[in-house]
Amino acid sequence: MQCEICRKKVKTKKNIINLFHPEIHHICENCYLENPLIPRLEILPIQEGIIYHHSMLVSRNKLSGLAYMSMMKPYYIDFMKSHTNNLFIYQDQLDEKLYHQMDSLKLGDIYLLTLYENIEKGEKL
Numbered sequence: 458m459q460c461e462i463c464r465k466k467v468k469t470k471k472n473i474i475n476l477f478h479p480e481i482h483h484i485c486e487n488c489y490l491e492n493p494l495i496p497r498l499e500i501l502p503i504q505e506g507i508i509y510h511h512s513m514l515v516s517r518n519k520l521s522g523l524a525y526m527s528m529m530k531p532y533y534i535d536f537m538k539s540h541t542n543n544l545f546i547y548q549d550q551l552d553e554k555l556y557h558q559m560d561s562l563k564l565g566d567i568y569l570l571t572l573y574e575n576i577e578k579g580e581k582l
């Protein structure tokens with residue numbers, strides 16, 4: 458499998474325990490060390506609800522969302538365990554336009570997962 462950022466082959470050390478485990482990561486170790494996963498939760502008020510905004514990266518570089526696809530599993534599990542009545546939305550980033558759209562639609566509580574923090578306009582809404 459290739460790394461989605463640098464296009465080099467992702468190598469995993471195989472031993473007797475993980476010999477038959479499938480390759481699920483689309484990012485190599487060097488790229489992950491440069492852009493590590495830094496989970497962050499932000500609670501944003503909207504009309505008739507709350508946005509639970511989870512962001513995964515702090516990076517200022519535009520990275521491929523596919524590289525971090527395998528790291529979304531804990532968020533899916535969290536959503537299924539404790540936010541099943543909410544709406545799950547995935548976006549690359551939350552900008553002011555998207556926030557106002559979700560605010561005006563009155564969808565209730567929203568579980569929003571974004572790849573980046575708000576990188577436009579100084580990270581604030």
Ligand SMILES: [Zn+2]
Binds near residue numbers: 460461462463484488
């Ligand atoms: Zn890489």
